[in-house]
Amino acid sequence: MSYTVLAVLAVAGAVLVDLAVLRTRLLGRRVYWTAYAIVLFFQLVVNGVLTGLPVVVYDPATILGARVAYAPVEDLLFGFAMVTVTLSTWVWLGRRGVGARSRRHR
Amino acid sequence: MRHLTYLGLLAGCLAGTAPLEIWLGTRVYTRTRRWLLAVLPTVVVFAGWDLYAVGRHQWSYRREWLSGVVLPGGLPLEEALFFVVVPTCAILAFEAVRAVRGWPAGDEPDPAPAEPDPGEPGEPDGAR
Secondary structure (H helix, E strand, C coil): CCHHHHHHHHHHHHHHHHHHHCCCCHHHCHHHHHHHHHHHHHHHHHHHHHHHCCCEEECHHHCCCCEECCEEHHHHHHHHHHHHHHHHHHHHHHHCCCCCCCCCCC | CHHHHHHHHHHHHHHHHHHHHHHCCCCCCCCHHHHHHHHHHHHHHHHHHHHHHHHCCCEEECHHHCCCCEECCCEEHHHHHHHHHHHHHHHHHHHHHHHHHCCCCCCCCCCCCCCCCCCCCCCCCCCC
16 A cells, blocks of 8 residues: 555544544644644654655655655654554553653652 | 764754753653553554555665664664654653643543543532
8 A cells, every 4th residue: 555545544543543442532632732733843844854865765656746845745644643643542541540650759 | 974864863852852851840751651651552553654665665765864773674773763752752742732731631630530521621520
């Protein structure tokens, strides 16, 4: 499956994880979208360097061809999926009381 | 020095977000078990995807900018580290927003089992 197809599936999967699997429902929260906006900005910068130098090169047949700050648009979907899955898991773990206390008590 | 470029970018991400942990009290690294468990599924899924893509030549890496350390399957070390660093920075950003704004994330301790939190601040049980 092409990068494009996998990227779209990844976004769908991440949404499912948040809303149906872990039920963290971050997609409805200000804290999530604010954090994501910050991460997205830095993604455009860092990934811009990686794809602009370029450090990573893509087979044109596997992407649509549209780019944002040098990076294939698919990278935006990839990033969204990765961040959403991570944050959903983080919050879900918190709900379950995992690592409730930090090693160093302040 | 070029060969340290990708590693340098990753180090920069960690250095740039370190102040959040040190001064904003995000307590991500210090809640070590939770941090590592949160990153783990992402590492597995997305590094797996990366390996798949590299194997199918959907994308490739320019060695000029890399250390040269390659993991089994053709994944540069830097890519594996990317899947630890970026999720970590995302969690740090998330906790930083929460620390500054106080907005609910849904993992706050709830004394009484309540209906699903709609995400808005409020008291489900009325007076407190």
